[in-house]
Amino acid sequence: MKKIATGNKAVAEAVKQVKPVVIAAYPITPQTEIVEQIAEFVSTGELNSRYIPVESEHSAMAACIGASITGVRTFTATSSHGLLYMHEMTNWAAGARLPIVMANVNRSIGPGWNIWAEHTDAMQERDTGWLQVYVSTVQEAYDTTLMAFRIAEHKDVLLPVMVNLDGFSLSHIMQPLDTVEPGDFIPPIYLPHAIDPKNPAGYGGLTGPDQHFKFRWDIEHSMRDSVKVIEETEKEFAKRFGRKYGFTDDYLCTDANVIIVAMGTFGKEAEVAVDLLRTEGIKAGSMRLRWLRPFPKLDLKGRDVVVIDRDYSFGNGGILAKSIEAQTKEEVFSVIAGIGGQEVTYEDMADFIRKRRIGEELWFGVNNHV
Amino acid sequence: MIDSRSLFALTYLFHLTQELDTIAEIPKEEYVLKCTSACAGCSDSLTLRYVLKAAGPDTVLVVPACCTSVIQGIYPNTAFNVPVYNIAFGAAAACASGMSNAFRATGKKTNVVVYAGDGGTLDIGIQAMSGAFERGTDFLYICYDNEAYGNTGMQRSGATPLGAKTTTTPAGKTDLKKDIDAIVAAHEPPFQATACAAYPQDLFKKVQKALTFRGPSFIHVLAPCPPGWRFSTEKSVEMGKLAVKSGMWILYEREYGQLSINPQSKAAMKKPIPLEEYLAPQGRFKGIDPKTVEILRQRIAKNIQKLMAEEMAP
Numbered sequence: 001m002k003k004i005a006t007g008n009k010a011v012a013e014a015v016k017q018v019k020p021v022v023i024a025a026y027p028i029t030p031q032t033e034i035v036e037q038i039a040e041f042v043s044t045g046e047l048n049s050r051y052i053p054v055e056s057e058h059s060a061m062a063a064c065i066g067a068s069i070t071g072v073r074t075f076t077a078t079s080s081h082g083l084l085y086m087h088e089m090t091n092w093a094a095g096a097r098l099p100i101v102m103a104n105v106n107r108s109i110g111p112g113w114n115i116w117a118e119h120t121d122a123m124q125e126r127d128t129g130w131l132q133v134y135v136s137t138v139q140e141a142y143d144t145t146l147m148a149f150r151i152a153e154h155k156d157v158l159l160p161v162m163v164n165l166d167g168f169s170l171s172h173i174m175q176p177l178d179t180v181e182p183g184d185f186i187p188p189i190y191l192p193h194a195i196d197p198k199n200p201a202g203y204g205g206l207t208g209p210d211q212h213f214k215f216r217w218d219i220e221h222s223m224r225d226s227v228k229v230i231e232e233t234e235k236e237f238a239k240r241f242g243r244k245y246g247f248t249d250d251y252l253c254t255d256a257n258v259i260i261v262a263m264g265t266f267g268k269e270a271e272v273a274v275d276l277l278r279t280e281g282i283k284a285g286s287m288r289l290r291w292l293r294p295f296p297k298l299d300l301k302g303r304d305v306v307v308i309d310r311d312y313s314f315g316n317g318g319i320l321a322k323s324i325e326a327q328t329k330e331e332v333f334s335v336i337a338g339i340g341g342q343e344v345t346y347e348d349m350a351d352f353i354r355k356r357r358i359g360e361e362l363w364f365g366v367n368n369h370v
Numbered sequence: 371m372i373d374s375r376s377l378f379a380l381t382y383l384f385h386l387t388q389e390l391d392t393i394a395e396i397p398k399e400e401y402v403l404k405c406t407s408a409c410a411g412c413s414d415s416l417t418l419r420y421v422l423k424a425a426g427p428d429t430v431l432v433v434p435a436c437c438t439s440v441i442q443g444i445y446p447n448t449a450f451n452v453p454v455y456n457i458a459f460g461a462a463a464a465c466a467s468g469m470s471n472a473f474r475a476t477g478k479k480t481n482v483v484v485y486a487g488d489g490g491t492l493d494i495g496i497q498a499m500s501g502a503f504e505r506g507t508d509f510l511y512i513c514y515d516n517e518a519y520g521n522t523g524m525q526r527s528g529a530t531p532l533g534a535k536t537t538t539t540p541a542g543k544t545d546l547k548k549d550i551d552a553i554v555a556a557h558e559p560p561f562q563a564t565a566c567a568a569y570p571q572d573l574f575k576k577v578q579k580a581l582t583f584r585g586p587s588f589i590h591v592l593a594p595c596p597p598g599w600r601f602s603t604e605k606s607v608e609m610g611k612l613a614v615k616s617g618m619w620i621l622y623e624r625e626y627g628q629l630s631i632n633p634q635s636k637a638a639m640k641k642p643i644p645l646e647e648y649l650a651p652q653g654r655f656k657g658i659d660p661k662t663v664e665i666l667r668q669r670i671a672k673n674i675q676k677l678m679a680e681e682m683a684p
Binding site for chain 1: 443444447450
């Protein structure tokens, strides 16, 4: 069904269709619209879920954990400080192998208070064992939220999935949305280790070094297995509903001699920069990274690479730039831009490409040399 | 005309016969199996033994970081014969909230019982607990209170009484014990109670009763701790009785706001034993300043007065 929706509403729409049994959430700007919309669905009976209006994000994730371990589908949404406040529990969710799906509306971290888009919130969760995907359009937010449930709950994964959408520049903008009937694209959830009083077991008790180490390896093993599950899910989605997704969204990369890599809405904007550069005869391409975890193998060999990081690891560098350099063993031009919601246009991006300095780092608008 | 003294004696006798009845009622099934790693004389495992006998097999325990995280055994073994969900320190009530909602939404009546220490209840877990009570979560929250952080080696908690030595209050605590029962009462749960494993029939009955209510219920259990309180391991039950007889611990229940004080505590409230009889056997109160003892005594008197007035109120 075709409609117009914001990124937030698109997420809520997908959640309504997969019918989680328990949704526990705490409001935070710019995520609020997701939980308000879900609360509305529950209140009107359009969605027959238990909506738990918890008193904090720490409790939101704890409640999702408590619900999920009984074997039911669960969902939450948060942003920024909310995500960081639940950090202890995001680790717990992954360690407990619970297929919780969460939407995170990317927003900067205080102080000072700043409610605009930035990826540092989710980036700080990258080592928790959650799968992480970043979307760039309202349609993609909807499609990816649907797919997230299928991927998280797959027997070879059983890890939580975080769907990231940029605060305001995606959460609050309106675009066309084509909803689908997911049907058996989302099979019923089955959690092999669900609590069963008839077969009592201890969960998460004292665990010695050898076993604990083994459990961490199990998470990594499933993270690696999730690659084929993601591919299979995206393929099946394309087959059923006609929209194609991948680990990266590549735009004019085949013949490009310079590729700009970014995530979220910046990744989409970069396509416009590529179009502009192509009119100037510059063979540019854009590679929008969708999945940060598991981190995909990127084909960037023989090309100049410009990476936009909407995040930073102080004392080290742009997190995406460093990850790409580590994987490709080649230096990139690292652009730190869009922090705290800074506006970055496609013209700015075209400039990053034109005036690239491989091996250097630019804080756009701060130590601006382009 | 029956005088008040005889009435009291009769009530007490009636209560005793009831107690004898409940001993027979307490199921023989054990849910705390042998070989826990609890310390000798541990009130935590003794309390849990009666809690689970009352709750029965269709029960899930939600346990935040506390002594119970340790005494249940080491993976892949567990000494408890009901499912136990271990969760981070401040998250028990929130986790139980999700679990209870999931069970009820799928038509299951499984009891969800939080079994948390005083640190996980009065301190780090208080926000999650307050939230779960306010939302009317259908669960039972049991706080077993050994008045300090036990499994990390007895650091002070909000539940540590004034004057008690812990590893972080080596000269004795200078602050009063937090009144968690008043805080819980402010949430107006359908049922709340205090208990102590030194009175197992009472504990058993209160757990059974708590689980008949829809919505949140709370039982605060005093758990005398031999290594923490520094008394000899065979005296755990005796210490619990001395706590009640001295008025340091008052046994009662509050059902829909209506307070009923246990006969044992009523007797103690009328004529408490000297407080020193409770303090002297405990190393944690060794060398306590007489002024501090006096403050403790005044607090007891104030608490007794408050509860009596509440019970008498129409």
